[in-house]
Amino acid sequence: MQIAQIDLTRYSNQFSSYTELRLHENRVQSIALLNGDVIANTRDTSGGVSARVFDQGAWGFSSSADLANPSIEATIKAATSNAGFLARRTGDPAATLPRSAGNRNSDFSSNKQPLSQEEKIAFLRRIDQYITKNCPDLVSRQVSMNCLDMEKMLRTSEGASGYNITTRALLRVALTTRNDQGEPIELSEGFGHRGQFEDVFPTTDEAEIVVDKLYRQLLDKKQAVKPVSGYHDVVLASDLAGILAHEAIGHTTEGDIVRAGSIAGDHVGQQVASDLVTMVDFAHTYEGETLPVPVYLDDEGVESQDTVLIDRGILQSFMHNKDSAQFFGAELTGNARAFSYSDEPLVRMRNTAILPGQDKFEDMIAAIDDGYLLMRPTNGQADSTSEFMFGVQMGYEIKDGKLGRATTDTTISGIAFDMLKEIDMLSDEMVWSCAGMCGKKQPMPVGMGGPAVKTKVFIGGE
């Protein structure tokens, strides 16, 4: 049974209290080449139905992989029963939720003829052959593809409904060489866009540009020096601004995290950043362009709105689901998202960005006497204290306003609300990344964006 063929309105009469009924399927395709060999050639399709019911302040949730009519009915019944089980023990008859009746549809599927797995493997092989031809002296080369399609149909007891297909296609290239001491030196980049593979990668041109840049920096990294640990003036390249927005500030301003004690809860209306800084969690569109992870209708049936987190340095508001909006008496923002059919919606970011400034990147480098240019993030982590950390694969010394030697992998950290106040330059470019996968309880694709940022951070190392 295909999701699109199912009419959810027929189940409305089975909703005894506030109910969300969601059909949801994730389709993942992965291929990985290691030194030319196909080491992964997989597809994973996982879908089903879930129902979530609110009864006297308690939530009941149930899910099943089976999309047949009896299964959908049983799922609603089980979720209702689960909510009742809790309501009888902990229920508050006065508990309510904000209402929503959003109705939005979107479909980012390709209209092109789908490529076969064989054709996709051949595509990756062309990239691999390009590397072999143009990047001598590698120990290993990895080229991989990961495509995710999320198809969701929603109906709630308040009349919200929607059918949305969100897609993204990513490639990752990792190159490893050895330095003069025979030690492995690695550099990798994940890249891609919203859309299916056929639309996102019509040719290998983008991948070849990535490979060329990656290889040049890998050669620089062979002679890299360790950065000196401590607080430094830095320029965070634009590919780091997105993860900075997501990890350093974004998580601390999620409504459920604020409710759990995030330090951001104390600072609404206060100056938490330099007045150059405006930060927004965009729902789906920025300056007329559809963003990497467009969310028009969230999984609670709320039409998604942009959420201005920081406006010219002042902390403005938080991202919410129905629970946190109710708790704070705030407007719904449409940030409730579930990764899989068997997951409940959580407060999640969508496309989180620091808005660009007016500085030129070259001027930002020139403004530092002794510091670092940092680029190419790996993993990151946030904390309710606003202390953040993320890994950096690559960097360069800045001496007297000029780029110097490459630097090795490191970790940067700081207190977000301190670091934001130190921002004194923002470049005039806006770079979006589609490759983010946030790991807050459930995985979730996220978009991240921003300009290059000049600030101070703590660089780890010996």
Added chain:
Amino acid sequence: MTEQSLARQTLAGILRAGFDKATCRVSQDELHELQAETGEINLFRTSFETDVSLSGIAGGRRASLSINKTDEAAVGAAINDLKTMADGANEDPAHDIAEFQSPERFQGGVGEPDYDAMFDRVVEFQRYAKAQYPTLNIRSVAATFVRRRSCLVNSNDVLFETERGLYRVALSFSSREGTNNSSMMYTGFATYDLNTPIQDATNVDALLRQSTEQVETRHIPKKFKGNLVIAPNCLTDFTGFLTARIGDGPMIADTSVYKGKLGQSVASPLLTLRSMPCSDDLAGGYWVTGDGYKAADLTLLEAGVLQSYLLSLYGANKLGMERAVNSGGAYVVDGGDVSCDQLIGDVEEGILITRFSGGRPNDRGDFSGVAKNSYYIRDGRIQFPIKETTVSGNMVDLLASIDAVSAERLNFGYSLLPWVRARGVTAS
């Protein structure tokens, strides 16, 4: 249809489609979860999941696929897709399936969830935490019962059936006093029963108490090179460098610093590391490997000497080396002969680390990251909780520098780990 009959029927379909060798695993998962957030039990979840995983090799070309539907049309379409996918892959003689082993059925753990016990334990924990630690803020508590029935068959007549039910408990919390917050702390464990109150399991109670202390943190006096006392809660963040680097990817890519070191000393003689998925002590173990072998317990490091890589059948064939007898995980580090107190008591200057928030180490093992929920040690005594402190070093050197392992160990259900002390780590 039972898991076995669906698995057999699917296997036959894969072979009919033109594959030379094939494997099919059918799993049925049942999940029941009670979740509390910010002090209120607010979600009760039941979930039923199915997984049908197929893999096939035709002319040395391999593909794998999984779906969560069991009807004939869905399985038939999946088999057709599998063939198309394999046709596009390259021929690689390293692809193979597990050879014949005697059919076996494994069963363990709990049969049915006890909702009352789950509810009572969560309520009891929240009441305890609120009464004992008024400044503590429990962000979430989840008590989950999971039961998985699974059947794996392959075209070499392998047949393994497994069934395991267990409880998982996951906690996250921080503390707040005035406008001071502590860092968020996470912990969890797997268990076959809920006989023990949550606060008495592993070191949960100590972590709660520490969280309340950590609202008042201080910078370390100055940058220093000293000891790192690693709590069991984050030990696998450090041993994980080794276990990741002896697996297929880095070994085949020839980027592992441990390649060619079998039988050699690669870590401290005090460190013995095992992967014990079949141990009765670990609720979160497994009986069958991902590539279709009956799993066995395995010693990876014996007194610091590398005893085995963690290669799958593919990795082993690719490299002409031996396949590991399990797929890793379920890590057990042997206890030492000193108490935790002694382990800290001998430290002139160091850090007791309970959560490591670090960047991914590079291939050489260089690492740095923030020591969260951690303490400064001076003159053999814990001095104060620290803030904004980064620890850095090299994972290979760190594992070689371990100079003490505690006798006490914590059983998280998925691992059994002591406190260990390493030397030469920079704190700044």
